[in-house]
Amino acid sequence: MFFLKKLDGASHLAASFSHEIGNPLTATKGFIQLLSDERISIESRNNYLKIAAQELDQAINIIDDYLTFANPAPKNSDRILISQAIENGIRVLTPLAEESNVKINTSLLENNDCLILGERKKFEQCLIYILKNRIESIPSGWRNRYYFRW
Numbered sequence: 001m002f003f004l005k006k007l008d009g010a011s012h013l014a015a016s017f018s019h020e021i022g023n024p025l026t027a028t029k030g031f032i033q034l035l036s037d038e039r040i041s042i043e044s045r046n047n048y049l050k051i052a053a054q055e056l057d058q059a060i061n062i063i064d065d066y067l068t069f070a071n072p073a074p075k076n077s078d079r080i081l082i083s084q085a086i087e088n089g090i091r092v093l094t095p096l097a098e099e100s101n102v103k104i105n106t107s108l109l110e111n112n113d114c115l116i117l118g119e120r121k122k123f124e125q126c127l128i129y130i131l132k133n134r135i136e137s138i139p140s141g142w143r144n145r146y147y148f149r150w
Contacts, residue, residue, distance in 0.1 A: 020062045023125075023132055024055040030095030031055070051092060061121055077117040085120070089127040093135065102135050 031052040035045055090097075090104055097104055116123070 017062075017066055020066075020125075021059055023128060024058040024062070026132075027092050027096065027128075028052045028055040028059075030099065034095050048095075055092060058121070058125065062125075078120045080116050080118055080120050080123055082114045082116060085124045085127055088124050089131050092128055093131050096132065097135050100135055100138065102138055104131075 031048040034040065034048055040048075087106070090106060094104075
């Protein structure tokens with residue numbers, strides 16, 4: 001019985017890890033696929049490469065977090081500008097939104113100076129998960145006429 005509970009816990013941990021590491025890798029894959037389009041400007045290519053590298057760094061950070069899971073160390077809190085964190089999340093998932101024919105309206109971000117204290121990477125990761133799940137939850141028949149606001 002004890003062994004089965006441990007196995008169940010390990011199974012949940014593996015599923016969580018797979019989901020967590022899959023998001024930045026999916027975003028990286030999307031940017032790499034966009035790079036194959038010869039019509040993209042050099043500036044856009046450089047921007048896509050930069051974001052893909054940031055997403056790979058995020059994957060590395062997730063792996064590091066899981067490796068230190070048994071002995072977590074307290075982290076310092078950062079002052080996080082919420083609108084900037086949302087913009088970063090939208091920028092990361094723009095290829096997925098474009099591929100899914102989903103438009104994201106960011107007009108609610110204007111003049112938003114709300115700050116919170118927390119771990120910037122984890123907060124942005126959470127926003128990316130919310131945005132990604134929202135994009136993926138839109139039925140395909142609605143995608144070319146659907147948009148949502150942030």
